[in-house]
Amino acid sequence: MEPHLRKDIISSNWVIxxxxxxxxxxxxxxxxxxxxxxxxxxNTPPEIMRVEKNNRWIIRVVPNKYPALVYNTKNIIETEGIxxxxxxxxxxxxxxxxxxxxxxxxxxxxxxxxxxxxxxxxREILKKDNVKxxxxxxxxxxxxxxxxxxxxxQIIGLPLLPVRITDEMSHFKRYRSxxxxxxxxxxxxxxxxxxxxxxxxxxxxxxxxxxxxxxNFEIWLAPLRxxxxxxxxxxxxxxxxxxxxxxxxxHNTIKNPSYNIIIHTSPCSANxxxxxxxxxxxxxxxxxxxxxxxxxxNTVSPEEAAFLLRSGKKASKISDVGCQKTENRKRxxxxxxxx
Amino acid sequence: MEPHLRKDIISSNWVIxxxxxxxxxxxxxxxxxxxxxxxxxxNTPPEIMRVEKNNRWIIRVVPNKYPALVYNTKNIIETEGIxxxxxxxxxxxxxxxxxxxxxxxxxxxxxxxxxxxxxxxxREILKKDNVKxxxxxxxxxxxxxxxxxxxxxQIIGLPLLPVRITDEMSHFKRYRSxxxxxxxxxxxxxxxxxxxxxxxxxxxxxxxxxxxxxxNFEIWLAPLRxxxxxxxxxxxxxxxxxxxxxxxxxHNTIKNPSYNIIIHTSPCSANxxxxxxxxxxxxxxxxxxxxxxxxxxNTVSPEEAAFLLRSGKKASKISDVGCQKTENRKRxxxxxxxx
Numbered sequence: 001m002e003p004h005l006r007k008d009i010i011s012s013n014w015v016i017x018x019x020x021x022x023x024x025x026x027x028x029x030x031x032x033x034x035x036x037x038x039x040x041x042x043n044t045p046p047e048i049m050r051v052e053k054n055n056r057w058i059i060r061v062v063p064n065k066y067p068a069l070v071y072n073t074k075n076i077i078e079t080e081g082i083x084x085x086x087x088x089x090x091x092x093x094x095x096x097x098x099x100x101x102x103x104x105x106x107x108x109x110x111x112x113x114x115x116x117x118x119x120x121x122x123r124e125i126l127k128k129d130n131v132k133x134x135x136x137x138x139x140x141x142x143x144x145x146x147x148x149x150x151x152x153x154q155i156i157g158l159p160l161l162p163v164r165i166t167d168e169m170s171h172f173k174r175y176r177s178x179x180x181x182x183x184x185x186x187x188x189x190x191x192x193x194x195x196x197x198x199x200x201x202x203x204x205x206x207x208x209x210x211x212x213x214x215x216n217f218e219i220w221l222a223p224l225r226x227x228x229x230x231x232x233x234x235x236x237x238x239x240x241x242x243x244x245x246x247x248x249x250x251h252n253t254i255k256n257p258s259y260n261i262i263i264h265t266s267p268c269s270a271n272x273x274x275x276x277x278x279x280x281x282x283x284x285x286x287x288x289x290x291x292x293x294x295x296x297x298n299t300v301s302p303e304e305a306a307f308l309l310r311s312g313k314k315a316s317k318i319s320d321v322g323c324q325k326t327e328n329r330k331r332x333x334x335x336x337x338x339x
Numbered sequence: 340m341e342p343h344l345r346k347d348i349i350s351s352n353w354v355i356x357x358x359x360x361x362x363x364x365x366x367x368x369x370x371x372x373x374x375x376x377x378x379x380x381x382n383t384p385p386e387i388m389r390v391e392k393n394n395r396w397i398i399r400v401v402p403n404k405y406p407a408l409v410y411n412t413k414n415i416i417e418t419e420g421i422x423x424x425x426x427x428x429x430x431x432x433x434x435x436x437x438x439x440x441x442x443x444x445x446x447x448x449x450x451x452x453x454x455x456x457x458x459x460x461x462r463e464i465l466k467k468d469n470v471k472x473x474x475x476x477x478x479x480x481x482x483x484x485x486x487x488x489x490x491x492x493q494i495i496g497l498p499l500l501p502v503r504i505t506d507e508m509s510h511f512k513r514y515r516s517x518x519x520x521x522x523x524x525x526x527x528x529x530x531x532x533x534x535x536x537x538x539x540x541x542x543x544x545x546x547x548x549x550x551x552x553x554x555n556f557e558i559w560l561a562p563l564r565x566x567x568x569x570x571x572x573x574x575x576x577x578x579x580x581x582x583x584x585x586x587x588x589x590h591n592t593i594k595n596p597s598y599n600i601i602i603h604t605s606p607c608s609a610n611x612x613x614x615x616x617x618x619x620x621x622x623x624x625x626x627x628x629x630x631x632x633x634x635x636x637n638t639v640s641p642e643e644a645a646f647l648l649r650s651g652k653k654a655s656k657i658s659d660v661g662c663q664k665t666e667n668r669k670r671x672x673x674x675x676x677x678x
Binding site for chain 1: 628
C-alpha cells in the first residue's frame with residue numbers, strides 16, 4: 001500500500017498510513033548487520049551526501065529505506081465514501097551521525113558538524129516542491145522508539161503543517177499581539193529570574209524544565225536571542241556543548257534512559273516563532289487518561305526534575321522502567337505509568 | 340505538593356502536576372497485597388458504594404488512593420511570574436470490577452452491571468460543583484499503563500473540558516452544520532456499507548477499525564442509534580456482549596495484549612455528540628516524530644487490522660513488544676515503534 005494520509009472526520013487527527021514501515025529491521029543492540037555501520041554502506045539506499053575526515057566518512061545522509069512518506073507520488077486526493085485518502089509527497093532522510101555503533105550522543109566529538117548538517121538538510125528539503133515543513137528528530141533508547149542503536153537522526157519533509165507547530169505558532173502570534181513580545185523570549189527571561197527550572201546555560205543557549213512539562217524530566221533548549229529558524233543558526237559549537245551537558249545530566253540521573261530529541265522551527269517566514277529543542281525522556285507512559293482526554297499528568301514536578309538533573313545525583317534507581325515509590329517518598333525509583 | 344493544573348504558554352497543552360501519583364504501588368502481577376482483592380478492603384480509602392451478590396461484594400467503588408486531582412481544594416489560580424497554577428477541584432474514583440484478581444474483562448460475567456455502575460458514577464460525579472466533564476478509562480496490561488493487575492477502571496471528574504473532547508465536539512458541530520446529520524451516524528452507515536473495517540456488530544452496537552486509526556488495531560465501538568451521552572445508555576447487556584466479542588478478538592490476535600478502553604461522552608446538553616468507546620492496543624509506541632509533530636503513523640492499515648481481528652487467526656507472533664517483520668511481508672510480528 002502506498003503511504004498516504006488520512007484525516008479523521010470527528011477530530012483534528014491526521015494519520016500517515018504507511019505499512020512499508022512495518023518491514024524495517026528492529027535490532028537494537030547488535031552491530032553485526034547494522035546498516036549504518038562502516039562496511040555496510042551498500043545496505044542503505046544511495047547516499048545523498050557525506051562528511052569525511054582523513055578520507056573516511058564520519059557522517060552520512062541517506063534516504064530512509066522504510067519511509068513514512070515518499071516523494072514523486074500521485075499527489076492526489078482519492079475519495080472513498082465519506083473519507084479522503086491524501087497521496088501527498090514527503091521526504092524521509094536519515095542522518096548517520098558517526099561510524100561508531102555504540103556512541104552515546106555526547107561521545108560524538110564532531111556533533112557540531114552533525115548539527116550543521118541538520119540545518120543544511122532542513123534547508124535543502126524545504127526547497128522541494130510540496131514540502132511545507134521539516135521535522136528533525138532523534139530517538140535514543142528502545143522505549144523512545146529507536147529501532148536501531150547506531151547513532152542517527154531523521155528528517156521528515158511534510159506536505160502539511162503539523163498540528164503541534166500550528167498550535168505553537170498561533171500561541172506565539174497571540175502572545176505577541178497581546179504583549180508586543182515573543183512568548184519564548186519572555187519565558188527565557190522568567191526562567192533566568194526564577195532559576196529553579198534552569199538546567200544549563202551558556203552564552204548562546206539555555207536549557208530548562210518547562211513550567212508545564214508534559215513528561216517526567218522534559219527539557220527545552222533554546223537560543224537566548226530570538227531566532228525563528230533553526231536552519232539560520234550558526235552557533236553549532238555552543239549548541240553542541242549545551243546539548244552534551246544536558247544529555248550527560250540525563251544519563252547521570254536516569255539509568256538506561258530513553259529519550260526523544262525534537263527540533264521545532266518556524267513554519268513560515270513571520271518573525272513570531274522562536275526555534276527550540278524538546279527533549280522528552282520516556283519514563284512514565286501516557287495511558288488511558290492522557291490518550292482519552294489530551295491532558296497530560298506529570299508525577300515529577302519540573303522544579304524537582306531540574307533539581308535532580310542539576311545536582312548530578314546518581315539517582316541510580318531512577319530507571320526508564322518504573323517501579324514503586326516507597327511510602328517515605330524517596331525519589332529513588334522511577335515511574336512506570338501515569339494512569 | 341497539592342495537585343494543580345498548568346497551562347503551557349506556547350501551546351494548548353494542559354498538564355496536571357501530581358506528584359502524589361508517584362507513590363502509588365506498581366505491582367502488576369501479585370495478588371498477595373493487592374488492595375483490590377477480597378480481604379484487603381481496608382487497604383482502600385473508604386468505600387463509596389458496592390454491588391453485592393449472595394452477600395458478597397462483586398463490585399466496589401472507592402476513591403483513588405493516589406488521585407490525580409483532589410476535591411475541596413482551594414479553587415484558586417496562583418500567578419507565578421508569567422505563569423498560572425490552577426488549584427482546581429477534581430474527582431478520581433476506582434471501580435473494582437470483580438473480586439477475582441486475574442480475570443480478563445470477558446471473564447467477568449456481571450460486566451453489564453459494571454457498565455451500569457460506570458453510568459451511575461458518571462452521572463453522580465457530574466453533579467458535583469466544579470466538575471465539567473467525566474472521563475472513564477480502563478488500562479489493561481503493563482504497556483497500557485496498568486499499575487495493578489486486578490480488573491478495575493477509573494473515572495476522573497475534571498474541572499475543565501479535555502481538549503480531545505472539545506476538538507471532537509467542534510467537529511461534530513461543524514459536520515452537522517454542513518450536512519444536517521451526525522458525523523458518527525454517517526460514519527456508521529459508511530462502515531456498514533464498506534464492511535471491510537467492521538469488526539463486530541449486534542442489534543444495538545457496532546465495532547470497527549476507524550478509517551483514520553492512529554494506532555495499530557485501534558477499535559471504536561458505538562451505539563447504532565444516535566445518543567450523545569453514555570450515561571443515558573440502557574443496553575448494557577448488549578454492550579457487554581459486543582465488548583466481550585471485541586476483547587476476545589484482541590486477545591486471540593495479539594499475544595499478551597495491552598490496551599486502553601476509554602469512553603467519550605458528550606460534554607454538554609447539545610445533541611451533536613455521539614458517545615463512543617475507543618480501544619487502543621499498545622503495540623507500536625509513538626516516538627519522536629509523533630510527539631514532535633502531532634501526526635500519527637500507523638504501520639498496520641485499519642483494513643488489515645480489522646481483517647486479522649475478524650478472521651480470528653491466532654497470529655501468535657503479534658505481541659505487544661515488537662519485533663521485526665520479515666522481508667516477505669508476513670504479518671506475523673508486531674511493531675515496536677513507529678519512529
